[in-house]
Amino acid sequence: MAADNFPKTTTEKIANRQLLFMLFMMRTTVVIAFLPVLTSADALQDAWASAIVSFFTSALLVLIIGGLGIRFPELTIVEYAQKLIGKWPGRAICLIIVWALLVIVATDTRIYAEALITGFLTETPLPLIVFAMVIAGSTAAYSGLEVIGRSADLLFPIFISAILLSLIFAIPEFTLLKRNLEPVLARGVGPVLRGALVPTIIIAQYLCLTMIIPATNQPKKALGTALWALAGSTAVLTLVALAVTAILGPDRGSRSVFPFFNLVRTLQISEFLERVEILALFAWGFGIFIGVSVFMYCGTRAVAQVIGLHDYRALIAPLAVIWGTFSVHSYQDIFQIRTYFDARIVVPFNLFWILFPMGILWAAYGIRRLTGRKPNEE
Amino acid sequence: MRIQRRKTDNTYNPLTDNMDISERFQEVQKMKLESGLEQNLQTLQQVCGYSQDVKIRRFSINRQIPAALVYLDNMVKDTTVEELLRTLMIDTRKIEGWDKDIGLLLPAIKDLLIVNGVEEADSIGDLFFKMTFGNTIIVIEGQSTAFVCSTVDLKTRAITEPSAETNIRGPREGFVESLCVNITLIRRKIRVPHLWIETLEIGSLTKTLVAFAYIKGLADEKMLEELRSRLKRIDTDTILESGHVEQYIEDQPFTPFPLTLRTERPDNACSALLSGRVVIITSGSPHVLILPAQFPMFFQASDDYYEKPPLGSFIRILRWMGAIISVFLPGFYVAIVNFHQELLPTALLMRITATREGVPFPVVAEVLIMEVLFEILREAGIRLPAAVGPAISIVGALVLGEAAIRAGMVSPAVVIVIALTAIANFSTPVFSMAIALRLIRFSFTVLAAIFGLFGLQFGILLMLIHLCSLRSLGIPYMKPLAPFIAQDIKDNILVGWIWGRSTRPKLVGYREPFRQKPGQRPHPGKDDKQ
Numbered sequence: 001m002a003a004d005n006f007p008k009t010t011t012e013k014i015a016n017r018q019l020l021f022m023l024f025m026m027r028t029t030v031v032i033a034f035l036p037v038l039t040s041a042d043a044l045q046d047a048w049a050s051a052i053v054s055f056f057t058s059a060l061l062v063l064i065i066g067g068l069g070i071r072f073p074e075l076t077i078v079e080y081a082q083k084l085i086g087k088w089p090g091r092a093i094c095l096i097i098v099w100a101l102l103v104i105v106a107t108d109t110r111i112y113a114e115a116l117i118t119g120f121l122t123e124t125p126l127p128l129i130v131f132a133m134v135i136a137g138s139t140a141a142y143s144g145l146e147v148i149g150r151s152a153d154l155l156f157p158i159f160i161s162a163i164l165l166s167l168i169f170a171i172p173e174f175t176l177l178k179r180n181l182e183p184v185l186a187r188g189v190g191p192v193l194r195g196a197l198v199p200t201i202i203i204a205q206y207l208c209l210t211m212i213i214p215a216t217n218q219p220k221k222a223l224g225t226a227l228w229a230l231a232g233s234t235a236v237l238t239l240v241a242l243a244v245t246a247i248l249g250p251d252r253g254s255r256s257v258f259p260f261f262n263l264v265r266t267l268q269i270s271e272f273l274e275r276v277e278i279l280a281l282f283a284w285g286f287g288i289f290i291g292v293s294v295f296m297y298c299g300t301r302a303v304a305q306v307i308g309l310h311d312y313r314a315l316i317a318p319l320a321v322i323w324g325t326f327s328v329h330s331y332q333d334i335f336q337i338r339t340y341f342d343a344r345i346v347v348p349f350n351l352f353w354i355l356f357p358m359g360i361l362w363a364a365y366g367i368r369r370l371t372g373r374k375p376n377e378e
Numbered sequence: 379m380r381i382q383r384r385k386t387d388n389t390y391n392p393l394t395d396n397m398d399i400s401e402r403f404q405e406v407q408k409m410k411l412e413s414g415l416e417q418n419l420q421t422l423q424q425v426c427g428y429s430q431d432v433k434i435r436r437f438s439i440n441r442q443i444p445a446a447l448v449y450l451d452n453m454v455k456d457t458t459v460e461e462l463l464r465t466l467m468i469d470t471r472k473i474e475g476w477d478k479d480i481g482l483l484l485p486a487i488k489d490l491l492i493v494n495g496v497e498e499a500d501s502i503g504d505l506f507f508k509m510t511f512g513n514t515i516i517v518i519e520g521q522s523t524a525f526v527c528s529t530v531d532l533k534t535r536a537i538t539e540p541s542a543e544t545n546i547r548g549p550r551e552g553f554v555e556s557l558c559v560n561i562t563l564i565r566r567k568i569r570v571p572h573l574w575i576e577t578l579e580i581g582s583l584t585k586t587l588v589a590f591a592y593i594k595g596l597a598d599e600k601m602l603e604e605l606r607s608r609l610k611r612i613d614t615d616t617i618l619e620s621g622h623v624e625q626y627i628e629d630q631p632f633t634p635f636p637l638t639l640r641t642e643r644p645d646n647a648c649s650a651l652l653s654g655r656v657v658i659i660t661s662g663s664p665h666v667l668i669l670p671a672q673f674p675m676f677f678q679a680s681d682d683y684y685e686k687p688p689l690g691s692f693i694r695i696l697r698w699m700g701a702i703i704s705v706f707l708p709g710f711y712v713a714i715v716n717f718h719q720e721l722l723p724t725a726l727l728m729r730i731t732a733t734r735e736g737v738p739f740p741v742v743a744e745v746l747i748m749e750v751l752f753e754i755l756r757e758a759g760i761r762l763p764a765a766v767g768p769a770i771s772i773v774g775a776l777v778l779g780e781a782a783i784r785a786g787m788v789s790p791a792v793v794i795v796i797a798l799t800a801i802a803n804f805s806t807p808v809f810s811m812a813i814a815l816r817l818i819r820f821s822f823t824v825l826a827a828i829f830g831l832f833g834l835q836f837g838i839l840l841m842l843i844h845l846c847s848l849r850s851l852g853i854p855y856m857k858p859l860a861p862f863i864a865q866d867i868k869d870n871i872l873v874g875w876i877w878g879r880s881t882r883p884k885l886v887g888y889r890e891p892f893r894q895k896p897g898q899r900p901h902p903g904k905d906d907k908q
Binding site for chain 1: 717718721829830831832835836839840842843846847854856859860861862
């Protein structure tokens with residue numbers, strides 16, 4: 001069988017719980033840093049509704065992304081794409097996934113670096129922070145998926161408690177809640193749906209599922225895991241959207257660059273305890289780290305499988321340099337990233353990443369089912 | 379000065395002075411006892427260069443057959459040797475018929491000897507090795523095998539409480555340097571035949587006995603096989619302490635963190651055995667190694683379990699806090715003062731800046747100097763004779779610190795930070811972990827000085843990856859935190875009530891997960907309530 005020609009899936013196994021933590025953290029970090037702005041820009045005070053709507057639309061995309069994976073529980077996308085549409089077309093199509101992961105890593109690290117620079121380290125050169133994160137991420141990717149999974153286990157409690165604590169401390173400030181959130185759905189459903197577009201399309205992050213599913217303990221349940229992670233991060237997004245609109249107001253919320261940090265910065269728990277946003281930022285950095293290392297792991301393994309390399313570790317160092325450089329040079333400043341997250345740009349871009357490869361693969365799969373050939377055959 | 383020459387005679391000596399140790403080894407390995415008594419005694423003495431602790435007592439069996447006892451001075455019990463002599467010289471007269479057939483003599487003597495163990499051996503190297511265990515050798519004229527009689531007199535240190543692992547509550551006994559005493563200490567606590575002890579001899583020159591104990595049927599067979607192969611792989615000439623064994627069998631040598639847990643307390647060792655772990659006992663070392671060791675185990679002291687659980691949990695949380703402080707506080711201070719002054723409340727910031735007035739060094743230099751100074755003090759405190767120890771601590775800590783502040787060389791805030799760090803570090807109960815934390819503290823300080831809090835975060839991430847990638851005998855080091863195992867948290871981060879700790883730790887003792895019947899929470903009977 002030709003399946004023996006390319007490197008086998010690794011023997012590393014992670015628990016589905018660890019996958020849940022990874023997926024939750026990688027989505028929540030980007031969501032809490034950036035998305036209230038993007039949702040409320042269209043939806044204004046109804047940002048929370050957009051957040052909820054985005055769950056259902058993203059869930060649909062997750063099914064498209066992960067659906068094939070659970071039909072080939074032993075194989076990564078590089079492997080089953082070659083089975084479905086032939087060796088070279090299969091490999092070529094996977095390069096799109098690699099490209100998507102490359103852009104996502106670059107954007108995530110860049111957002112993190114920008115958040116640090118605007119908030120804390122105003123004089124630190126940006127490449128330094130970007131490369132520090134890339135080094136941390138690539139070290140984790142080098143150590144393997146199991147190590148990333150264990151790190152996720154360790155960091156998840158810190159991450160979730162920091163975010164929940166920030167939200168709980170925000171409750172006393174909810175005095176403006178009524179005024180800021182009303183009128184509910186005054187401008188109809190249209191803006192709400194438009195506001196849900198960007199959080200939905202960020203789900204392109206979950207393209208990493210196509211590489212991770214065979215490494216989970218129960219690959220068949222991986223889709224459920226992903227949906228739970230999505231539900232969790234949607235809940236956080238809804239709460240953050242509520243808090244941001246309630247405290248900062250829809251206008252300020254949609255204009256500020258990192259609304260969640262602005263929100264935490266306004267909190268004053270007691271005379272002695274102010275500036276708690278450092279905790280939020282720390283926790284958030286942990287989340288970014290998990291995301292970045294997962295993407296790096298998946299990206300390098302995908303590249304390794306495409307070019308038929310047995311050990312993906314050899315690729316990490318060169319790819320890390322590319323990632324870091326890409327992250328530094330692809331955006332000029334934070335506002336360009338915001339522009340990138342404009343629905344008119346990011347939606348077609350990310351939809352292409354998801355729908356083009358997955359569409360072709362699903363079509364090939366469907367044709368095989370219809371023509372009665374077993375999908376697992378060559 | 380005249381060097382005392384060794385007594386040498388003109389007989390043929392196969393061992394020449396220019397032979398290297400390995401040649402000597404091979405030569406001695408080939409040497410066997412011959413039939414002549416004097417020749418045998420000479421060979422025995424030649425092999426060890428007429429060392430004066432090899433004692434030879436010549437006598438004759440039944441006044442006719444010359445024989446000799448050979449033993450190492452001070453390793454044998456004098457009364458047993460005397461008993462042996464009496465048996466050989468006098469009691470042998472009762473044997474009948476041996477003067478006609480000399481072949482009858484040997485089995486008869488063996489029957490007569492009233493000692494614990496009697497073996498026969500004929501290789502010179504073997505005989506000498508057996509003498510080092512306190513055995514006495516009987517060499518008889520005309521016989522090419524010798525009797526090895528157990529006359530051992532163990533001279534060991536008294537069993538005392540280990541000074542490095544003191545407890546408030548719990549047994550006061552500690553391991554000593556003798557392997558058999560240590561095994562006894564364990565065996566006395568676990569009285570079933572299923573406590574198995576396998577012994578290996580490691581080190582071609584030291585011939586150190588290394589034993590590993592486990593409970594058969596509880597410890598994982600694959601893990602045991604792995605440990606056995608790792609121990610057998612050791613090919614060296616020197617094993618002097620369990621630290622030497624440790625370095626040969628670690629999963630990942632390039633880490634500051636200890637991957638085996640050393641303890642001097644038999645109760646610690648037994649609790650490890652009972653949860654399916656393996657204990658390695660090295661002859662000549664009071665430190666036994668527990669494998670596999672997990673990170674949280676280094677923050678447990680055995681009296682956590684003897685005290686009431688809420689107290690134990692409280693103390694354990696304090697210890698975790700102590701560990702966190704001892705790693706991060708200096709770095710945090712440097713980062714805050716250098717980069718993030720806005721994070722401090724204004725009043726506190728004013729105080730710190732006021733005390734830093736006139737200090738000539740940058741904060742990080744100040745902190746690093748004080749840290750290094752403190753480490754030197756601590757080291758000096760260990761090495762100095764006990765009598766001058768307090769003097770050093772007074773001169774070092776009080777006089778030096780006070781004078782440094784008065785002279786304006788360091789700010790009081792830094793002294794507070796370093797002192798706090800040092801004290802917090804001492805709350806880690808296992809020394810090897812405490813010293814690892816102390817070591818990585820320096821890297822955190824430097825990172826914080828360069829990148830501020832971001833440097834700290836970067837350091838934390840790298841440390842995390844490192845910790846998560848470590849394994850001890852194949853079991854993840856950070857278990858049960860990562861991979862997260864909820865049922866083990868009760869025993870690792872917190873201390874649960876002993877009637878609630880019904881399960882053994884997963885991954886290690888999973889062969890028999892339940893150690894007791896669940897639901898044994900004590901409650902007074904319904905009759906008592908009325």
